[in-house]
Amino acid sequence: MSKTNITATGQALWTKMPKASAELFALTYGALVTEIIRDYENINDVNSQLEKIGHSIGIRCVDEFLSKSELAGFVIPTCKNMRDTAEVVAKGGFKMFLGIPCEVANFNADGKAFSLIIYENPLSIFVEIPSTSEEFRGEDLSSICYSNIYCGIVRGVLESVNIKVICTFVKDVLKGDDVNEIRVEVKEILTDGAGDDYKEE
Amino acid sequence: MSKTNITATGQALWTKMPKASAELFALTYGALVTEIIRDYENINDVNSQLEKIGHSIGIRCVDEFLSKSELAGFVIPTCKNMRDTAEVVAKGGFKMFLGIPCEVANFNADGKAFSLIIYENPLSIFVEIPSTSEEFRGEDLSSICYSNIYCGIVRGVLESVNIKVICTFVKDVLKGDDVNEIRVEVKEILTDGAGDDYKEE
Numbered sequence: 001m002s003k004t005n006i007t008a009t010g011q012a013l014w015t016k017m018p019k020a021s022a023e024l025f026a027l028t029y030g031a032l033v034t035e036i037i038r039d040y041e042n043i044n045d046v047n048s049q050l051e052k053i054g055h056s057i058g059i060r061c062v063d064e065f066l067s068k069s070e071l072a073g074f075v076i077p078t079c080k081n082m083r084d085t086a087e088v089v090a091k092g093g094f095k096m097f098l099g100i101p102c103e104v105a106n107f108n109a110d111g112k113a114f115s116l117i118i119y120e121n122p123l124s125i126f127v128e129i130p131s132t133s134e135e136f137r138g139e140d141l142s143s144i145c146y147s148n149i150y151c152g153i154v155r156g157v158l159e160s161v162n163i164k165v166i167c168t169f170v171k172d173v174l175k176g177d178d179v180n181e182i183r184v185e186v187k188e189i190l191t192d193g194a195g196d197d198y199k200e201e
Numbered sequence: 202m203s204k205t206n207i208t209a210t211g212q213a214l215w216t217k218m219p220k221a222s223a224e225l226f227a228l229t230y231g232a233l234v235t236e237i238i239r240d241y242e243n244i245n246d247v248n249s250q251l252e253k254i255g256h257s258i259g260i261r262c263v264d265e266f267l268s269k270s271e272l273a274g275f276v277i278p279t280c281k282n283m284r285d286t287a288e289v290v291a292k293g294g295f296k297m298f299l300g301i302p303c304e305v306a307n308f309n310a311d312g313k314a315f316s317l318i319i320y321e322n323p324l325s326i327f328v329e330i331p332s333t334s335e336e337f338r339g340e341d342l343s344s345i346c347y348s349n350i351y352c353g354i355v356r357g358v359l360e361s362v363n364i365k366v367i368c369t370f371v372k373d374v375l376k377g378d379d380v381n382e383i384r385v386e387v388k389e390i391l392t393d394g395a396g397d398d399y400k401e402e
Contacts, residue, residue, distance in 0.1 A: 020226035020323060021298045022219035023265060024258070028226065028350075031254045032233040039240055053232045057225070060327075064224060097222045122221055126261075149229075 006087055009074045010095030013065075016072055017096060022122045029123050033146060047145045051167075054149035058156020065093055065157075082186060083107065085163065086114050093157060098122055105181075116154065118180040121173060123147045129174050145169045151182055162190040207288055210275045211296030214266075217273055218297060223323045230324050234347060248346045252368075255350035259357020266294055266358075283387060284308065286364065287315050294358060299323055306382075317355065319381040322374060324348045330375050346370045352383055363391040 033050065040046045069076050069092075076092065079085040086104040094102035100122060106115040123146070130141055145151070151167035158165045164187045171181035234251065241247045270277050270293075277293065280286040287305040295303035301323060307316040324347070331342055346352070352368035359366045365388045372382035 014222075018223035018323070019220040019300055020223040021215075021300070022221040024262075024298050025221035025226045025229065027258045027261060028233060029229050031258070032229060032236060035233060035236045035240065039236065057228045057232070060228060061225075097225050099220055099222070122219070 006076075006091045007095070009069065009076070010092040012074065013068055013072060013092070013096040014099050016068065022099075023125065026123055026125045026127075029149070030126060033144075037141075037144075043141065043143045047143075047148050050145065050148035051152035051155070054152020054154075055156040055159075056152075057149070058153035058158075059160055060156075061093065061097060061153060062157045062160040065096060068096070079161075082111050082114065082163075085158070085161070086116070086184070089154060089157060090116055094118070097153075112186040114184055115170070116182040116184060118150075118182070121147055121180050123149070124174050127174060142175070145172065146174055147172070147180070154182065154184060158184075164188040164190070207277075207292045208296070210270065210277070211293040213275065214269055214273060214293070214297040215300050217269065223300075224326065227324055227326045227328075230350070231327060234345075238342075238345075244342065244344045248344075248349050251346065251349035252353040252356070255353020255355075256357040256360075257353075258350070259354035259359075260361050261357075262294065262298060262354060263358045263361040266297060269297070280362075283312050283315065283364075286359070286362070287317070287385070290355060290358060291317055295319070298354075313387040315385055316371070317383040317385060319351075319383070322348055322381050324350070325375050328375060343376070346373065347375055348373070348381070355383065355385060359385075365389040365391070 032053070033046075036046050036049050040049060066076065076088060079088060083104075086107075090102040090104045094100060094116070100118065100120050103117040103119075104114055105117050108114070127146060129144060129146065148169060151169060154167045155165055166185050166187060168183045168185075169180070170183045171177035171179055173180050233254070234247075237247050237250050241250060267277065277289060280289060284305075287308075291303040291305045295301060295317070301319065301321050304318040304320075305315055306318050308314070328347060330345060330347065349370060352370060355368045356366055367386050367388060369384045369386075370381070371384045372378035372380055374381055
């Protein structure tokens with residue numbers, strides 16, 4: 001699979017997508033995070049809830065991505081391995097939905113874990129993480145994964161193509177890192193034979 | 202003030218705005234509405250909360266609008282009356298932040314109430330309002346003003362320029378109307394002299 005191809009496809013799809021203001025999007029996402037912080041008992045639950053919301057968005061995104069590519073006459077190359085899949089997610093999906101570049105990096109030896117590197121995070125343009133917040137009952141907010149919705153989106157997208165993953169923010173510019181890095185670990189790849197179990201019941 | 206001018210300015214500002222996918226924005230807003238429905242006791246409170254969130258976004262939007270126009274070399278015409286102000290909100294603000302056309306209509310005789318007509322609502326592209334919902338403890342969801350954030354945004358924007366208004370969704374495509382109509386009623390215009398009260402304290 002050619003990297004250039006998928007990069008061009010992602011760029012072309014992004015051009016065709018209906019758009020909203022990135023600032024309004026960032027402010028709306030901020031309002032969502034604020035509501036969730038108000039609702040949940042601790043920061044781990046806040047992070048999980050953001051991931052869960054991302055997951056259900058991710059499931060929709062993959063349909064959009066495939067149908068829009070087809071309509072526009074683009075052929076999404078068959079992914080023969082996780083390296084191909086990672087490139088399609090980074091160069092196709094992230095570009096199409098966020099309009100931002102995303103790089104694949106740090107594949108481990110067995111090819112079952114990799115990182116998505118995001119240099120600019122449109123969600124966080126207005127955000128500073130306070131170390132403590134009265135609104136959150138004085139609890140330390142510094143462990144929040146503010147943009148955890150991305151992790152859920154990636155999990156949802158990959159689940160839709162039968163790849164079960166766990167995604168974690170390992171670097172976050174909001175916490176002082178130089179880039180945003182999402183670690184994607186493949187847990188299971190469901191093969192076509194998975195339906196056999198179902199038949200046995 | 203020329204209508205063409207402000208329409209062109211709104212269009213030019215929209216072109217310059219950083220963008221996100223309208224679909225991702227709509228899905229994120231949907232997640233926000235869902236969280237709020239889960240949190241609040243009744244639908245009136247849900248509507249108020251959406252309006253309140255819009256209000257704080259509106260206050261930010263007006264700064265963005267003014268600073269971006271200035272940076273881009275556009276002169277926002279002085280609004281001599283509510284008709285001018287309404288045109289700037291509709292043709293400038295709505296276009297800049299949502300990329301959609303918005304019309305001013307139905308000014309009342311004293312010029313203190315008007316409607317903003319929105320034909321396409323990017324927030325509601327994936328939405329159908331159920332008449333009842335188990336998730337909302339069986340209560341009727343049909344009185345939800347799904348896009349009430351707009352009302353808050355308009356209130357926040359106008360408050361920032363010293364005009365106190367109340368905004369209400371009077372027509373909603375989600376409820377079967379042919380257009381979306383937000384009624385804007387001016388309650389008070391704070392003049393420069395308002396500071397005098399402050400001094401007296």
